[in-house]
Amino acid sequence: MSATILDVVIVGAGPIGIACALECEKNNVSYLVLEKGALTNSLFNYPLNMSFFSTSEKLEIDEIPFISSNAKPNRNDALEYYRRLVTSNKLKINLYEKVLSVKKIESVFLIASESESYHATNVIIATGFYDIPKLLNIPGENLPKVSHYYKEAHPYSLQNIIVVGASNSAVDAALEIWRKGGKVTMIVRGASIGERVKYWVKPDIENRIKEGSIKAYFNAEVSKIEESEVVIQTPEGEVIINNDYVLALTGYRPNFEFLIAMGIKLSKENMIPEYNNVTMESNVKGLYLAGVICGGTETHKWFIENSRIHARKILNDIVLKL
Structure with missing residues (x-):
């Protein structure tokens, strides 16, 4: 001492x-x-x-x-x-x-x-x-394929990726992974991409979603994560998505x-x-x-x-x- x-x-x-x-x-x-x-x-x-x-x-x-x-x-x-x-x-x-x-x-x-x-x-x-991390508190969140941090896109190339969130970290990850050949789906709790997303990045993600390069579910939440699928709740009902990795970038x-x-x-x-x-x-x-x-x-x-x-x-x- x-x-x-x-x-x-x-x-x-x-x-x-x-x-x-x-x-x-x-x-x-x-x-x-x-x-x-x-x-x-x-x-x-x-x-x-x-x-x-x-x-x-x-x-x-x-x-x-x-x-x-x-x-x-x-x-x-x-x-x-x-x-x-x-x-x-x-x-x-x-x-x-x-x-x-x-x-x-x-x-x-x-x-x-x-x-x-x-x-x-x-x-x-x-x-x-x-x-x-702010946890989702849902079944399957502890599976090895789930991460609350994102480092780089390469490991997710040619994989089915779900990105949860719509802040800067989530948007950056979605865009980088898509550009490295990943198939990206975003799950967004709100009705749109976050207002505090960097002004030079926001139009990019919105255009990728609009053209269909990146799929996005708005007003949606993940309810369960399984080995090869993710279950989400949307305004239209339950949707099941084939999935390899989940990036829960919710803050x-x-x-x-x-x-x-x-x-x-x-x-x-x-x-x-x-x-x-x-x-x-x-x-x-x-x-x-x-x-x-x-x-x-x-x-x-x-x-x-x-x-x-x-x-x-x-x-x-x-x-x-x-």
């Missing part, structure tokens, strides 16, 4: 966790970042060919230039940028060290990971939301159980944690929230572009207290 009491422990080494570490460096605040996976683990797990909605300057941290040869930077551009931020500034980050619990004992937090324990007077939670959610265990209060309606908008401090004194974790189930409200400022808000408050 570490005997040193750090000023700050940051949980999560995504872009916002990195931004918090940079602010700690600038303010001579002792800190450590703990990350359960790879550096920027969520970005690493994005599809290989994913492009951001935002331009590169809107993804910059601490006004350090993000140079990209693409108008919309892609996954590899972002991985390179954030990695260089970490290595160039020699940020203190422990990777592949999952935090199991955060407990406040009097005025000090005890942070227990899989391999070590740490003490800190302040903790910043910047864990994002990409680790826990993800933060680890609310982790927040509750730390004593953070969540709203009943949308699980938004209680925090001060000015300082980002939660209802637990010394425990701060940064990034998309602040949005509860409304994971579309906070992203890199508009939550970069959280790091500065938090460190401004912490420095005043030290």
